[in-house]
Amino acid sequence: MPPRRARSGSVASTTSAATGPLRRSSRPSIVPPPVTAPKNPGTPSRKQATTANGRRRRASSVVSDLSEDEDDSDEDGEETATSTGSKKRKASSSSARSGAKASRGSGGKRVVKPKPVRAPIKGINALPARFAAFPPFAAFADSFAVPELPAPEDAPRTVFVFGAGDMGQHGLGTDSTVLDEIKRPRRHVGFEEWIEGGENGWEGGVADLVCGGMHTLAINNEGKVYSWGVNDHAALGRVTNKPDVESEELESRPMEVEQLGSDLQPFRAVRVAAGDSVSLAISENGEVRAWGSFRSAEGLLGFDGSANSSKTQLVPQALRNLDKHTIVQIACGDDHFLALTSTGLVFACGNGEQHQLGRKIIQRHKEHGLTPERLALKNIVLVGAGSYGSFAVDTKGEVYAWGLNTFNHTGVSDEDGGWEEVIVTPTIVRALSPSAHGGARVVQIAGGTHHTLFLFSNGEVWAVGRTDGHEVGLADSHAEMADLAQRKKAVEAERAERRQKFLAEALSADGQTVVRTDDEGNVLPRDEVLAQADKEAERGTEMPNECIAHPVKVDFPLEPKEWEKDAGPADVDEESTEVPQMVQIAVGTRHSFAVSARGYAYSWGVNASSQLGVGPNKDEVDKPTRIMNTALSNVRVVRVETGGQHSVIVGVDREYEDKAKARKQKRDERDADEQKKRDEADAAKGKGKAAEEDQPKENGDAKAAEDTEMANDKKDEAVVENGAAENGDEKADEPKEKLEPVVEV
Structure with missing residues (x-):
């Protein structure tokens, strides 16, 4: 067994985290450096930058085009007029922030009354439901017949895990046999025991599940959230450093996130979302709770933009600016998230170094991005995210993209207004418009570090971005890949020609003796001449980026026409022209997944940690490959989720x-x-x-006999006494003894 990788201490309390060396990132790719911030506006004078009470004004971030009727100022900061006509802010207490009102009951005892449950706000987007078979925002075409799933109580949703598990990502405990890489999907015995045993809340299996960088979240049918995996920055939402219990044991088993709600105000989750170290949950009323932390290129960034907040948030809490809205979907990147409201508004929060927040964040005030702010987008029905990029789709089906674009993985190209390494503001991707796809619309977006997948309403999957690890799922024989190879070959030939020309001038005719000299006439060393030749060859001849610069359709292999329990790769209907249609997609760092309408799972890309589930000896899979093994032989896959190096399948037994x-x-x-x-x-x-009762009965009988005998004796005595009394009555006139006569004198 390989040695376990080093890790930092687990979260021990709500106020602090154990210090130590930073854990390894779940993202093996090099984190892109921060984008140089635009030139800051002129610095105001001290007089301008202070308020009447002498306090410094907080620099406000640029949030675009909010009308007065859509103002999102914090309710806790409501302004009230004073008697002098000036305004001052109400002091906000902890009870006000939590929505609870305190009053004095009988005897002066402080009683906290819960805030009335706010009714969900209705709009263009409906709240999701637990056990929804497919993403709630997926509206497939009428011609797309998705087989109906049985009720969860009849067919519980069970869990299969695979990939790296050395840090407890699989939730199978700390036994050495489960810490190795799991190369093919394995049924999770813990969830299976809960389901088979009828554990309260798990009768229907997993209602929702998502993978973060190195942790996983799941919901049961009661709306309770469970977490497992790495907890270095409070991503699990619970304490995993307790006396007499190994932290690894608490991290590596699914356990409930206990402080989401209270008995007075329960929080029943319907959806969860996770980034690298941040976690979020949406309730059945559209409320949001979040915990964990965000990271930047320099390290831990924090959780909340307020001055008195800690770097990590262990206890799930509500987020400012979101508590007034009904949230229906959350999409997470590595260290940022987008929240979609029922009325079609979008809020962004987290690290904005690559402009993934869609608004300007001054580099020296990066923490300002930790407060959710609304973007200037309306009528949005879907949001998506990559590691460092963001997406949104409106009611017309138009796709907006912004953030890091070094491998063209946002899909924004020259025809969209000019290709840039960073897309600063939301920009329409014309290649994804319904008009370019026969009316089909994007219904799901999933992004990795430098590539993105788009699922359309007709079941097609399109990909764009980095391809040197076959992230986009195109085989080397594909026309786009062949064209890229040809362009690379042409550049290599040009470079070779330029290098040869330089060496012909620097070396003698035999190609061995250096004739080039420096400014002082000294012959240059041969190694230096060769280095100069390489540099000259690269000058002016840039190698094409290893990417597909515009969205391309991904092809999937034919499937068996009817479900076959032990169907292999060759077990397909060769005469069928029916193209497999996908209903769900998932993307990790440099790998991808898709699930078909018939319940087959496909994977492709980099497989360094067995996160593709296709078995050993496959470091890379060039095109979509069906995941097949004994554990899945009779399982209909419902969805796939993946993190940095671990993956999870949710399925039902056919x-x-x-x-x-x-x-x-x-x-x-x-x-x-x-x-x-x-x-x-x-x-x-x-x-x-x-036996105990029989023993007292025998003793009781003996005692009763004795009592009877005693009673009879007393009765006899009484009879004798009564007889004596009668005889005494008959002789009452007789003196009892003779008296001497009285002699009178």
Whole structure:
């Protein structure tokens, strides 16, 4: 077994995290350096930069085009007029921030009254539901027949894990056998035991699941959130450093995030989202809770933009500016997220170094991005994110993109207004418009470090971006890849020609003796001449970027026409022209997944940690390949999620009716065994009690006999006494003794 990788300490309390060496990143790619910030506006004078009370004004970030009726100022900062006509801010207490009102009850005891539950705000976007088979924003075409899934209580959604697990990412515990890489999907025994055993809240299996960089979140049918994986920056939302318990044990097993709500105000989650070290959950009322932390190129950035906040947030909390809205979807990048409201507005929060927040963040005030702010976008029905980029789709189906674009992975090109390494503001990607796809619209967007996938309503998947690891799923024989190879070959030939020309002038005719000299007439060393030749060859001949610069359709292999339990790669209907249609996509750092309508899972890209689930000896998969092994042989895949180096499949057993019967029989047998044990225990207890009752009865009978005898003796005595009394009455006139006569004198 390979040695476990070093890690930093786990979160120990709500106020501090254990210090130590930074953990390894879940993203093996080099984090892009911060983009140089635009020139700052002129610095105001001290008089201009201070308020009446002498405090410095906080620099406001540039948030575009908000009308007065859509102002998103914080309710806690409501202004009130004073008697002098000036304005001052109300002091906001912790109870006001939490939405609870305090009052004095009888005896002066402080009673906290919960804030009334706010009704969800209705709009163009509906709230998602637990156990939704596909993303709530996926509206497939009418001609796209997606087989209906059985109810979760009949066919529970179970979990399969694979990839790197050395840091507890699989949630299988700390045993050495589960810390190695799992090369093919393996059924999660913990969830299986909960489902098979009828554990309260897990009767239907997993209602929603998502992978962060090195952690995973899941929801059960009661809306409770469970977490597992690395907790170095509070991504799990719970303490994992407790006395007498190894932190690895608490991190590597699914456990409940306990402080999402309270008994008075329960928080029942319907969706979860996760970045590299940040986690979020959406409730059935559209409320949001968040925890963890964001990172920047220099390290830990923090969680909240307020001055008194800590770098990490262990206890889930509401976010300013979002508590007045109903949130229906959250998309996470590495260290930023987008939140979509029911009315079609978009808020962005987190690290904005690559302009992924869609607004200007001054470099020296990066923490200002940690407060959610609204973008100048309206009528949005879908949001998506890559590691350092963001996307949104409006009601017309137009796709907007912004953020890092070094490998053209936003899809924005010259025809969209000019290609740039960074797209500063949301820009329409014309190549993804419905008009360019026969009316089909983008219904899901998933991005990695430098590549992006787009799922359309007709079941097609299109990809753009980096391809040197086959991230976009195009084989080397594909026309786009062949064209890229040809362009690279032409540049290499030109460079070779320029190099040869330089060496012909620097070396003698035999190509061995250096004839080039420096300014002082000294012959240059041969190594220096060769280095100059290489530099001259590259000058003016740039190698084409290893990327596909515009969205390209990804092809998938034919599937069996009807479901076959043990169908292999060659088990397809060769005569069928039916093209597989996808219903869900997922993207990791440099790898990708897709799930078909028939319930097959496909993967491609870099497989350095077995995160593709295709088995050993495959460091890279060039095109979509069906994931097949014994564990999935009779499973319909519902969705796939992936993080930095670990992946999770959620699926249902196809023979769910037989499984349900077997599960019911197993539970009945278990209940019968338990009942038998209880009966035997009761019987044993009853015999013991009867024995105890019999012993007192014998003693009681003897005592009763003795009492009867004593009573009879007393009765006899009473009879004798009564007889004596009667005889005494008959002789009452007789003196009891003779008296001497009285002699009178």
